[in-house]
Amino acid sequence: MTPYLVIALLVIPIAASFSALLTNHIVRLASRRLAALTIFCCASLVAYEITLSGEVVDIVLSGWQVPLGIRLHVDGLSALLLVMTGFIAACITFFAEAYFGKQAQRGRLAFFWPLWFLAWTALNGLFVSGDAFNLYVTLEIINLAAVAMVALPRTEEAVKAALGYLVIAFLGSLSYLFGVAILYTSLGTLDIQLLAHRAVADGPFILAAVLMLIGLMIKTALFPLHFWLPPAHASAPTPVSALLSGLVVTASAYMIVRFGFTVFAPLLTTPVTMLLGLLGALAVVWGSLHAFMQERVKMVIAYSTIAQLGYVFVVFPIVTINPDSVSLVWYGVLYFMVSHACAKAAAFLAAGTLKKALGHDSIAHIGGAAIHWPMVLMAFGLAGVNLIGLPPSGGFIGKWLMLQGAIKAGQWLIVATLIVGSLLAAAYIFRVLRVALRTPEGPPPQAQNIAPLAALALILAMAPLLLGVFSQFPFALLAVGSPFGGAP
């Protein structure tokens, strides 16, 4: 049963993509709603069955055995990310429908839907892929679809941001592709598990690892390769911003974690992890400070993405300094990534709703927004709770595990970075909320029906809290096929 569900996760979104391009308006509407809900249900079922059976699902496509064939590999981590993608993308699908309204039925914006489901197909494909080259292909499809969606409004700002994003994404994938090419010629396989098995730290392997990591770091916007992210993420239409900041960067961060802890494990020496940790710490501080100085709500959230992704790298030194706490780091980073994806998407949806209601998202002029539209600010605040890392959010649990790892390893600088990062996050979140909570100066601008938008943002913002309260289920899932044993 599970293999068919995994295949359905790839077939349904691509079918929805074609349907959005070819059929008439009513079929489109029905098919995209149905597709969004079905994909989420399929992903949940896959996660449920994997948790129950406790076994990793391996699918060898059309009977061609590895190393020649292509293998789909779904372990607990993949399944959790599939559910996360399903939930976030389903929320954004309904949000986008209400957000674009009748505009997206014809004209240029109608192209949003085929691109949207194409990106969703590629995301699902990326998470189930067990092959380094397939990861390249799916990552590239995500980027091409995302660039086209960023450029959809055809304003000068949007097209410029899309071009900058495309150049950098193209560069990143070429670098990754060259790494994969060298890896294949020296180790003779593309399958991740076989690669991890055969890895030897020799010259070609190091070159391949450096090229692949640089490529992925560009796409994950790790400091100092982050400069392309804020314009692309903030100037895109809101549903696209949420997709980019919530899911697309998580996909490449997932690849770094996947490769870093398995295939490249022989290369992880203290100087290497120290460098990654330093870059992560700089990203946390630099991104947070810039987020604090922005004038627009969407820019605050975009810079916050740079800061939050930094945490994924901050804890790398612990892996080599104290190998006993590697399991804490592994679970902490993954839990943090998943919660961040939900919270970040929710924050962008809330900001977009505010922008729709007010006609702008300039922080100086959102006074009274919390009184006019309490649901929207509630969603933003809940997402903020997770970004700061307050209990009972999933972000808190992730950070708590990382903190425990750092304390066990005696790495006080990492502890300090984690705490400073949280304080800075509190600063930029409360800066927005403080203005929004002021007494309104007048009645709200013209009555726009933003209730469905606000409700969807709020539903998505609840997800990190649920991850915090019901953490036993995701942890049981993550333990399936984990390289570092059960949850701590």
Next chain:
Amino acid sequence: MTVNLLYSITGLLIFFMGICGLMFHRSLVRQTLALNIAGAGIFLFLVAQAYKSDTVPPDPVPHGLVLTGIVIGASATALMLFLIGVHQSVSKSSNDEGERGS
């Protein structure tokens, strides 16, 4: 030194030339070309590595990778050229409006 090692090293050099070109040119069309040159370097490397010897048939997997890589590279290039065109027309029309306004 075998011939395929020579090709592989040439591929590596072409890749880094493309990356340098990307960094030193501001024009978007030139950047597109630079990225395509870097891609061509990777493909040369892969095709050279597929060769084993005159008697053994070459490894088919790198050829498959190159074909896929070419398709993706062509799509990205097409998207990029299209966006450059849109960018030029959009910035031109906004300049025109600016002049009319003043």
